[in-house]
Amino acid sequence: MPQSPATPLPSPKERRRLREAKSLSHADLAARIGVTSETVRSWETGRSAPRGRKRETYAKLLTANAGANANQEERTTTTTTTRTSTTAVDRAATEASPTPPARTHPLRTKPTPGTRSTSRPQPAAKRAAKPLTPAPMTSPAHAHAHAPASAANGHIRPLPVRVTRPQAARPPDQTPAQAFDALCAHCAPGLVRQTYLLTGRRGLAHESVERAFQLAWQRWPEVAVDRDPAGWVRAAAYEYAMSPWHRFRPSLRHPDAPPAQPADRAFLDVLLSLPPAQRRALMLYDGVGLDLPETAAETEASTPATANRLLNARETIAERLPDLADPEALHRRLAEVGKAEKLRLPKADRVRTGSEYRARFWTRAAIAFTALIIGATALTLRNAPTHYEPPQAPGRAISGVPPRMGPGPLTYEDTTLREKLRAELPNGQDRLAPQAR
Template sequence: MPQSPATPLPSPKERRRLREAKSLSHADLAAKIGVTSETVRAWEAGRTTPRGRKRETYAKLLTASASVSANASVSANANPKERAATPTFEKAVTVTVPETERVPTPPTPPAHTHPLRTKPTHGTTRSTSRPQPAAKRAAKPPTPSPMPLPTPNGHIRPLPVRVTRPQAARPADQTPAQAFDALCALCAPGLVRQTYLLTGRRGLAHESVERAFQLAWQRWPEVAVDRDPAGWVRAAAYEYAMSPWHRFRPSQRHPDAPPAEPADRAFLDVLLSLPPAQRRTLMLYDGIGLDLPETAAETEASTPAAANRLLHARETIAGRLPDLADPEALHRRLAEVGKAEKLRLPKADRVRTGSEYRARFWTRAAIAFTALIIGATALTLKNAPTHYEPPQAPGRAISGVPPRMGPGPLTYEDTTLREKLRAHLPNGQERLTPQAR
């Protein structure tokens, strides 16, 4: 019997945005669906996917959230009389405007290209090549500004806006190997620098990036259709590089040689003294240039939590290195330190070969382990008893039985009789022949 098609769901990042647009927490959404808040976090992170009735309920809640955003966009374009009759919302609703309908902004001075940048942000680039009429621009809703960060003194400090370019579409005539090689050549240099700044180890940085690309090649049908393949690989490299289990490896017990420049050495020491969560948030926001919601989604934290981590990391760095109190100076410093080190880059052909070798090895190991379990089970079934054998009772001591003794010494009478027999009975045949008397 054919199954009905599953209810379509938006991407994990879009699920998070729709939930925040409706002003729902993880606990509120989990209570409406009937699951735990950790399950909702896993759905938004892309680790798991809902099924059955929970999938339909989740899709309806997200669709309702999207319709609220669309109604807010329509109400913004209505005339004053219609806007007066439409109820207003207390919280602003974020509206995602398609790329073909973006409002052109005044030209900004060109920013330098960040060498750590590997993931362009989708949906935040504003087109400046197509001028539009003034009436059409006036009818469109205003673009929401980035979320400001509260400082410990109570002042509001806006975050710098990172304007990036969207990724170029992959040519249709490319083979999977060619597309993977292009992705590796584009993202590997920046990822190696980022993982080095996160861990302070050159060998671990190369190993993490190589392992991430091997995993991407194993799951290439999934990565190829992902809306952000570079982000997929980056998340895998970060997870492997910052795993706490590396501290138990013999090769990681001794630190690497520090950078040659004293300033780079001091900055790397301060950066490595931060907690792993703050270090990763700082790298994603100030090093790569992601916006705050995307940083929070990739670190699996809420947007306020990611903002607090970013503020604490900046305060720690500014307290020990006052020259880096400015976010732009910190942005440039991350680029300079990562670019100054000579790091090994993974080669695409070796990554694909290693990925296929690892896949074959673990497949054969799984087959051998399964065969071993089947053989042990068959041997056990063959040698197992087929009927019940009662256990033997344990031994116990019995009283009243005299102890066993050997022959004792001969008495005088026994000795006399033995001598008489030896003297009167000769040896030989005469002893056996009866004689008449």
């Protein structure tokens, strides 16, 4: 059952951008809020969310810089519009007059070498033009122009700007259930294939994606306003699929059936031999198509550490499979192996039903546990003593007083005589009659 958030917050990626725009580190922001640096990193990756007063303080620190950026973008847009309209007016005047007028408008003067033109789009505008969901991994015609090229010093060069098409806005009459179903239908096939390549298990891949969408439906008010709902669900699915606690499950102790093709089986063995951190970074960068900063943010690592993980993973794959030394060939191979397997896809209606059932179950369990604690507390208070009873002092011997004497044990003769007397007649003449000898 969906829960309504208390204070609206930007998306995790927007939180990181706003923090970097104010030149604040994780430690500085954590000191202002009163939490640790690891907690701030978890907030920026979407793994957790602040609550209560910390949420309000965190939102105020972020929105303080967001307002300044919005004003700057508005001024830039106004300047660009004015420049365009002035150019159109001057062009019309030039066509109407045989002699071109002198260009003395201040907005149309050439900028000096040390200044930047105001008509150039700002980074915030570029980020606003990015789509909400990245390109799916299964697209065969995916342009891999953003693949990192290894420089001479062994590092990953910066990525070029990707030309993306903005997604269509959600219709205003679309219900939350319809929007969730559309997100599930669009992202579920690619996520199931990605989680299968990360774990090598078909059942776990289906379960991970289904749990991720159940969590998304439970927190749908937060996910619906996120700039990247697909990334939110993907991070949840990856976290569940790569959890180390799955090794203790009896159903996952035995390996899953390998792929039918020998080439796919060899590639999957090499991929699963990589450490989990390298495997996830490789999947996000070469499989999904994220850039290096986004990959670093989703894996909760720095950009240099993420670059080293990518390079090490590629070196391992190129050493064991030389045909995949090219990043573009590696991307195509990831898509081919993912599409070759027949995997179950979660259904949106069943996901929503399962999410609501789990929410009701845990709510009732919490109520029952609370009632049990209240009952045990009431029973303890009912049986507890109402006044103080001092403990009894231990006994001690008193000198000068003889001990109380009592009858001692009978001897054998006394016992025999008692038995004989009891056997005689209690009354009558025979008892007192003397006998002659």
